[in-house]
Amino acid sequence: MTKLILIAPLLFASLHVGVAAEEWRYTDGSGQTVELDEVPKRIIASADAAAGLIPLGIRPVGIYADSVVAQSKPLQGLDLSGIEIIGSVWGQIDIEKAAALQPDLVIAEYWPMDGNWSGGEVVTGPESPLRQLVPVTGPTQGDSILSLIEDYEQLAASLGADLTVPAIEDAKRAFQAARSEFEEAVAAKPDLTVLAVWAGEDALYVAATEGAAELSDFSRWGLNLIDPENADDRGYWETLSWENADKYQPDLIMVDDRSEQTMATALAQPTWTTMRAAETGAVTDWPAFWLRNYAAYARELEHLTVAIKAADQHLTD
């Protein structure tokens, strides 16, 4: 570890003394522009941002997550070997380990609704120690996963990623194909209605389309999602007592798949099957909030398309 002590002065010097050739700048969703004297190489990423960047060939040196990385849905299936995990608790980051990684930049996602970056105020806020060490930037959470991925593409390209390598182009093509097929399947069933839910033991939570970026994408691509009548004050969910589980009658139900437990919970409820779609098994996964790259998006769209093709659009007419 002694070498860290020797290198550390260089790290701090590099932020101030510009000797490099190429300047780098990025303007984020909060309107802040980060300017660096050279293209940042050593990046610390939030789990979400890492899931966006790794498939594009940008490997961060460190990742911080909201929970144990093994449970992180966006990072599933990605190769994390050699990447330091510097946080696995919400609001907690090992700032000394972060410093030891000699980062040039932190990439996180900006949440306009809360005015916060991934990890929250304590980790990435203006007064956080991390900010004293290194600038924070990244794309903004909006109403489309697709445009979020495109933001990551742009960001990765600026960081020197070669987006024309076959693996990346293949993933993008696979996504485009999956999307066309999805749109065709949806167009073929104009009367199909779909409900996105989260199932708890105490109640059924019906999702509002505009509260989830991928639902907004699906809706834009023609899917007829049922919007709850009385979503709560922030406009995300309507809470239905299990006694009222049959309030909406969709032809197909999507169940939040961030945790496998949700589907098990739903299936165990006696009134789950008061929805005709649940009774006939027209139930599929909803990749809720976690998609960050083409490969995962393609996979989930294909999965959803199969369910749409199998669904009966006149089930609840």
Add this chain to the structure above:
Amino acid sequence: MTWADTAPVRVLADRRIVGLVAMVLALIGTALASIGIGARSIAPETVWTALVAFDPQSTDHQIIWALRIPRTLIGIGVGIALGMAGAVLQGATRNPLADPSILGIHAGAAVLVVIGIFIFGLTSFSQYVWLAFAGAGAAMLFVYSVASLGREGATPVKLALAGAATTAALMSVVSAVLLTSLNTLDEIRFWQVGSLAGRDMSIFTQVVPFLLLGTVLAFAIGRTLDGLAMGDDVARGLGQNVAVSRGLAGLAAVILAGGATAAAGPIAFVGLTVPHLARAITGPSYRWILPYSMLIAPLLLLGSDILGRIVAPPGEVQVGIVTAALGAPVFIALVRRRKLAEL
């Protein structure tokens, strides 16, 4: 003994018996209301048809049998258990603040449930039952053992301190898991409110033997509580073995509160408030406090649950929240009104 000596006592006893009968009737009424009223409005005739001629095709009938009846039974069972457990604990520990949550029972249950979700991926309340029960029992046993060390055994102060300390230690473990696991946090936030929703009949049948056993044990030791409540020296003077009495009381409380927590999650306020309410009605004798607590608690719990079902349609408010919202003001009024209840 002359007629004049005994008459007021007998009148008082009669009045208490009348009170008990009235409360039994009220409980039956509330139970019926609990079957009839819910987040979904079902006409009384339909409720009646559902009860006498069940039609599996009817959603309304399904809701009556699969949701409301188990929920009502669990509400009654849990209420009885919480009321009795609170009364027994307050008497045995001579502490008006004694409550299952303060003696570590809820924290013990929570730890094992959280670990069950985190490590074994458990998902449903019926899977939590045994974990919650085991955790509650182990925590209470531990609190009791720690407090019993030393010459004079488990005194009220040591029990209270050991209980609070154990709770804090266990809740630390809970927090550590919840902070690292989003999925567990997402599941547990609905369990830890304390609710009667989402429980099926299997939970009731699993828990009910314990509730019966605990109730019988609580009544069996009811008389020794009066002695304990007067102080260890008095109890000894009455010929009681203080350690054994207190141990049995602890056992009854664990079985009852453990069973209740296993079935409904940690409902904090009922066990604390109800014995105080009972004491306000009956006076200090546990011969009366126990049966009154046993009836007031399910009334409060079931009544609160019904209220919770109808205040936020089409959703519900969990019973643990309603009991706190209703119980706390009542408790405060009680504390303010009375020349403070001495135990």
Add this chain to the structure above:
Amino acid sequence: MLEKSRALPVTSARLALTRHELVVTCWLSLGLAALFAASLYLGDYVVAPLDVVRSLLSPFTGVQTQGVDFIVLSLRLPRAILAILAGAGFALSGVMFQTLLRNPLASPDIVGISTGASAAAVFAIVVLGWGGALLSFGALAGALLTAVAIYLLAWRDGVSPYRVVLIGIAVSAMLSAVISYLFTRARIFEVQQAMAWLVGSLNAANTSEIIPLALALLILVPTGLLLGRGLSALQLGDDTARALGSRVELSRLSLLLCAVALSAFSTAAVGPVAFVAFVSGPIARKLLGTGRNGFVPTMVVGSCVMLGSDMLAQHALPNTQLPVGVVTGLFGASFLLWLLAMSNRQGRV
């Protein structure tokens, strides 16, 4: 009630220390100093002990090594100072409550002051979307309002300790229900944020957290120590209240206010860190072994618990940094349990 007739477990406190108490307090302070030194030295970023000292002196001697100075001066030092201040604040507040209300359970975590701060903070996070200084302010206001409410509700020809505790617990239960309700209604991200706040952490250690707390302690600690002299005469009780008249009532009220403010400021700075307020008094009492509460030794114990817990939380698990509140509960509570188990004189906790 708790041991009503017998000598109450928490009966008296004095500012003046006996010789024995002084010795114990000195040892405790040495322990705190050792913990402080260790906390400046330990970390993933290895800094040699001599470099730590050089860095500490760098504000006077000029910059030594920028990287090391950042680690020592911007990370470790503020964190340790915040831990010491908040620990002392919680501990003093706790022991004042316990002494005034004559009940070892009567610490601000149990009688609802912390719950008031927590409920306000969770409401601010989940409903209002607040953060930062605004959130701290909300928590502070929540704690103070709750304390006032409890006091007013408990007031009836004076304030009896028993009534304060009972009403405090009732208010606390109600506010916990509010928190639970908000938890079930919020988005999981907000729940996480609220949960992290509720556990309490030193992660936000910087001057904007430290200075308000330090100023508050600078006023409140001497006030509390002065008011606390001869506290046994000031203990709450309906009968004593009548006998002693309103001047005593006033100083008791100021003492209570002082304890509430200590708890509120500490909570606003680091969150409702579990159990430091509750446990420090009994631990100090055990260590002193005289059956009396010492305010100064209790504060030192509080700082030790906080600092020691944070070091464990930061360094005990590989790859996982936990917030300090996770460990204070475990650490403080285990220590108290050990003391309870070891004690052979009952009731002397």
